[in-house]
Ligand SMILES: O=P(O)(O)OC[C@H]1O[C@H](OP(=O)(O)OP(=O)(O)O)[C@H](O)[C@@H]1O
């Protein structure tokens with residue numbers, strides 16, 4: 001089976017190179033799944049993935065969760081086709097599940113400025129869940145300006161634009177099996 005993981009890749013006229021390999025991703029994702037399985041044993045958590053970016057991370061993560069659980073999605077956008085946040089969050093789809101009194105695990109691909117995560121947690125809190133914890137594959141620690149609670153973090157990364165494994169640049173590059181960064185950074 002062919003997996004799309006070149007050493008370098010052109011995306012929207014810019015060149016990116018590998019930053020986190022497929023093997024490193026798979027190892028960390030499996031550790032996180034095992035940690036969540038231990039923590040949520042007997043609590044039937046509901047995973048809420050943030051579309052579009054989190055879909056690959058969430059699907060890989062769930063295959064390492066060995067307890068009873070559910071999944072739902074919401075969708076929002078704040079980057080458009082740019083490499084910097086617009087500073088505004090647009091709601092595109094809400095969850096369908098009733099999360100009142102449920103244990104929610106909010107799943108993001110990346111926390112950059114923190115705006116999206118802060119916005120979603122405040123939105124979900126209004127639905128009165130029993131608990132909300134957050135997990136993000138990537139955290140750009142130096143770029144985060146909003147106060148966010150991060151319970152599980154895959155990789156802490158510098159403030160560089162990244163691509164692949166669900167993360168896009170103007171909607172392209174999500175199908176790359178590894179995480180890439182802009183050449184020269
Ligand atoms: O911490 P922040 O600065 O808010 O950035 C993080 C958010 O940006 C990306 O979503 P985007 O709005 O690009 O939509 P997408 O997931 O559909 O690509 C990513 O998936 C996060 O949701």
Ligand code: HPA
Pocket residue numbers: 079110112160161162163167168169
């Ligand atoms: O570095 C990034 N890459 C892709 N999407 C993003 N959304 C926030 N930060 C990023």
